[in-house]
Amino acid sequence: MAHILLRHRDIPDIHRLEVYKKNGGFAAFKNAVTNMKPAEVTDVVKNSGLRGRGGAGFPTGLKWSFIDNKNWPHYVVANADESEPGTFKDREIMEGNPFQFLEGVAIASYAVSANVAYVYLRGEFWQLAEFLDEKIAEMEEAGYLGKNLFGTDYSLKLYTHLGAGAYICGEETALLESIEGKRGQPRVRPPFPPSYGLYGKPTIVNNVETLTNVPLILANGAEWYKNMGTPDSAGVKIFSLSGRVRKPGNYELPFGTTFRELIFTHGGGVQDSRKVKAIMPAGASSSLILVDDEKVLDTPMDYASVRTLGADLGSASVIVVDETVSMDWLVNKTVHFFRHESCGKCTPCREGTYWMSHLTERIHDGRATKADVDLLLIVAKQMQGKCLCALGEFSTMAVVTGIERFRNDFEKVVKA
């Protein structure tokens, strides 16, 4: 099947404006601006069943419909922070198929009547930002951005904004703070961005992949999109496959594809033909799926099915963990990540990740006792449900499921 998002894999040079145009590029945007009302655009996206690809899976059209039309101006922000360990799909989209993404941003902007949109890239994507700036300039030149587009009174400006090394800026309100020139710390919600966003104005924040779906949904219709995937998870998803597989990389597949197909058919199987011990379906934030039964691998990858395994599909960054990996090591890694990235604003996350990292380190170093393992579990659970944003919660997922599902790995390394 031809790619819908990673189209550069099928169409060489689609990152060039004329090539993109020749392949139907910007027709959807032009059609929306000249022939559709903003609400109609939102409706198409609503009907397509598109859900956010940033992790939470929130229905995209519904989010757009929440935009507060009593408060102006409106903004659209594309979330290109892509910092979840194991996630590298947005970067490939932007590098390979930039115009489709930018057209998606443009359509979203029209749908919510925003005249300015920002693309927030993680600071490490420095070169990519320069590349996107060029692409934006080309679009301006070609009349796809700027004043009075296609002879209407709709105007749109697009800008990139670089972060500077902070995972938390992927969280949408922290991201907005960051654009505002502040420390990237999450805000209390509610209010949510569609009513109180950038500069306190109604704002739609969407993931890069989410937005990149939009031009083709508009071009081919909601039904076309809905017919792919599963009833609960419409369309296609890019699975970032990493860890102990032979062929790591991005694989664009319909929702509902099984883990087995992803890992073995596309990913070439596990390195050295070892057994899969665990799967992290959503990067470092995931629960650890225990693969003690081959049947687990036959679970379809869609939001609902993955939940039956006691995990969330999240951003679908599938990290494969083989039988040689001990979970005390793995959990120590994830906890270190979260301790490093905790923004420090709320107590449970700031102190909890610090405390957990002492415990996981002690356990991993063999300096701990069994009581420390129990305490680690208690600390993680004590954090759950109490943090200001989801980062704190994320940090506990591998810990809790690691201890609950792989307790042996921890008890093996502690002192008697």
Added chain:
Amino acid sequence: MSKQITLTIDRRQVTVPEGTLVADAAKMAGIDIPVFCHHPKLEPVGMCRMCLVEIGRPVRDRATGQFVMENGAPKIQFMPKLETACTNKVEEGMVVLTQSEKAAEGQKGTIEFLLTSHPLDCPVCDKGGECPLQNLTMAHGPGKSRFIFDEKMRLDKMVPLGELIWLDRERCIQCARCIRFQDEIAGDSVIGFDDRGRRTQIVSFSEPGFDSVFSGNTTDICPVGALTTTDFRFGARPWELEAHASICTQCPVGCNTTLNTRREAKAGGKIVVKRVMPRQNEEVNEIWICDKGRFAYHYTEGKKRLTRPLARKDGKLLRVSWEAATKLAAENFLKAKKNFVILASGRLSNEDLFNLKSLADHSEGRAYLYSHIGGGELTSLVGVGEGTNFAKMGAGTTIVVIASNLYEEAPIWHLRVKQAAERGATLIVMNPRGTKLDRYASFVVRYAYGDEVKSVQELGKKGRIGDAFLKSENAVILYGSEGLGISGSAAVASACAKLLNDNGFVGKPNNGLIGVWGRANDQGAWEMGFEVEEDLAKVLKGKAVYIVGADPAADDPKLAKALEGAEFVAAQDVMETATTEIADVVLPAQAFTEREGTLTSGERRAQRFYPAVPVTGDAKPDFAITSQIARHMGVILEGTSVSAVFDILAASVKSFEGLNYAKLAEVKPQWPIVGRGDLYYGGTTYENTQGMGAQLSAAAARGEKVSIPRVQREAPPRPKENELLAVPVTKLYDRGTTVLPAELLHERIGDASLILHPDAAKSLGVEAGQAVNVSFNGVSGGAVVKLDDTIPVGVALIPRSMGLAIREPVPLKVK
């Protein structure tokens, strides 16, 4: 009144205004939800996670919008997670459980997390005894820590954020109250968080460090002992302290304060003031005070305190009895007849000033107010009306600030005007140079020094700014003395008063004229009919002078000279001054910390202060000394009971009519609730139990006919070539008698300075920080050059009371 919402908190029905946060609603009902980051004066952030509670909301039928009923009561749906009481607003029918097992577990968890990195140094911590963390740990925390002590984060414990405020990094719980106070309330974002995660730390990068005149307030609202003042740290334990209600005597705002005292071995077993704390008065200073008010009190305990009456014999000042001293003064005053002159300052209480004025009225003398600002008689005519409260000003009210830099002259007014502007009041800032208030102004008017009156008159004319002013419902004008002498400021006052009066902005709450005076009770003096004189030297020369609470000899060499040529000088003061040194009789007065009395703030609020420490030596309260002198002159003035003096004053000065000490001691319930056992809520600020004072009536409000005298404004002198126009400005930390003794302020006080536009400095060939010599109007001296690119090029600013005696605009030469 806003809409009322009824909800249930811990089975109790509570009704509060719409928009109230759950934590505040609980507090109003007497239910304490523990908080750390939440402070009712700050925007909610929900970051410490201390206030976790269970919240249930009634289920509504989607179609009808009505509550779904279950067993005769609305069906309540609880959220799966605990929620923060400090960020959720009340909703009709909401059910809040603050002490359920789940909520208690959440609160305990937060305390345990906070304690993992908190040091165990309570026994040596200044906050010990009034520490919210300590209290809440007792109430809600776990019994013991499961965190290994050796893994505690080790951090610096003595970090100066500036020379006034210290940080203990280990004690900080990252609630950001201090940062948010500085950002939101003070508007000085000079402290912030560095780094992130567990390494998050408070830092200040300003120069000087923690460059804000409000810095001390952060130590009050800090819920742990992380922030302490240089003045108080390691000074005393909170439980040893006694609290005495007082009023700050440093500026016309009249902040309500509490003097904390303790018997001190270091002071030979004497009871001394250990610290000055804000006392809540939401109509005056809310729960804040400025750093000058917090730290400058040291003069009252200064080594140079006068303790005994002295009289000059053979050129030397020798101890005499009170009887002898007052008699000597009285004889000379009587002898002088029409040449008897009283010169008193606004440092004195209403009672003191009243007795002085009465003495002048009942003899042949004249009473002058020692002030550099004129026009005060107008503030009792069209001064702000009863009920005026900056906190109530918002959309519909215009506030004009002319010729004053409130941040330096009356810091708490700066803060309250800023807040009014943020609430929607139209703020018009008129000043020849930039001030910190400009940022919040709707209109900034830059006039040339000398054009004050003209620019005030413009407000009454059509145009963008004039329209904004004329169309408002209420208008208040604060006028000051930036760049002005007595006649200049009097002219401005008259122009402002006329504008207000002509447009009906008088005699009502939140309307009228406010003078930004130099001293705490100048307003009281004006109410009692004191006058000011531009050429004081002329007034003093050859006269029998009774100087009370003022030091003209130090302030101005010309006045020193005039005093030398005086017939007789009696100087009454708290401290030895240059004036007492040349006096014939010296009368030691009690400091405000030692006695009782009232002061009238610039907002015309009479407020009581109370004794806090024992009297120094044989010092007496000023009104009593005056009464004793008067008796020798055959004039009977009340000299024993200060409240009786006030009663007589209230009976004879119309604006005080109906007031008495009991009335001034009245309090009313205030929000936020502070200072009780639950210090975590509002900080260590004191609750007001001893009186919020009462506002005076304005002539305009009493229905008296108001006629505004027209005052001609003389044009300022024209500087010649290679001269600049020097103008006086006011600085918060100056070398004044009541400031300089506080050594910890010396760095902020600095040296005499000459403030120039960078271009002016360039053409003079001088640089910032360079010492230069200046001369003007017979005065000459050294000053350090400072630059300010918002001032006109041909002008040089000279701060008052910094060693260069400048009274009004004059041409100046730089050498």
Added chain:
Amino acid sequence: MSLATKYPKEVKQILSKYPPEHKRSAVMPLLYLAQREEGYLTKTAMQEVAKIVDITETDVAAIVGFYTLYHDKKEGKYRMQVCTDLPCALRGADQFMENLCANLGIKVGETTEDGLITLEAVMCLAACDKAPVFQTQGPDGIKYHENMTVDRTMELIAALKNAGGEAK
């Protein structure tokens, strides 16, 4: 020389991205600009950025402290930031880092004697399928180097050395 006089065009262009009443938004791009030459942010640079966007120096420092790609201390001309996060570690990143340290004769966090390279361990760079991976942060911005070996890394370092001459 000051930012505003040295890069007037860039400063103006950066400011133009944001509503004039929200020029504080420009603080992050301006910090990148200010960091370009020295590789870290001097006090003067922070003061200047503060002035351009009309916030306090403390506010600027708080931002510099929060984000890991801003530095307030001078280190090597290039910061070599190797991802050792979980996905890369599963593909040999820790071993790569160890070997690299051995080859360079420095520990993580240290700078080579010639001042050219500071070696740092960083969190996920969104290149997990191309481990071992690192980025270089230097005068020419941030660049990715993927599917690296120690040999290729040493070649890169040699090239950097030749291209830039000795680091200052």
